Amino acid sequence: MIGDPKITLHSEKLSMGIRTIAPFKGMFAVRDELLKELRVWVRKHDIAEEGPYFLRYHVIDMNGQMDIEVGYIVTKHLPGDNRVTPGVLPGGNYASLIYSRYAMRANKTLITWAKENEIGWDRWNAPGGDAFRCRYEAYLTDYRIEPKKKEWQVELAIKIADT
Secondary structure, three states: OEOOOEEEEEOOEEEEEEEEEEEOOOHHHHHHHHHHHHHHHHHHOOOOOOOOEEEEEEEEOOOOEEEEEEEEEEOOOOOOOOOOEEEEEOOEEEEEEEEOOOHHHHHHHHHHHHHHOOOOEOEEEEOOEEEEOOEEEEEOOOOOOOOOHHHOOEEEEEEEOOO
């Protein structure tokens, strides 16, 4: 399932997360390990009813290294540690859609729709690839209720350039 793209105004969201560099090939295995680690941290800090969890793409190089962050939306920042640190998903206009199962197709759908509608991303060229002010996939389905990732509803969102 891939929903229709739309533009929505997002408010700034506080988060706690783990940021790392991972190769594109194997990135989702890294994501899964970091999600497990972050879930333990979330339970330890008694904030399991906040959320959702997300995967943020800071810098994308599909032929090399990806600068990613696995995070969790919170209502207030907590003291971090040597792994989990506070962060912010910036407010602004985002192009987004909801999908399940087909991440690559969903990304292609959103990017094609944006090109057809002359929508520009809040992005720049970085030494490591394509850097984004904010590009993420939020896991809207509670993994405690539905453990199968292919059944999860995921919001793909990319911040639009301010004009």
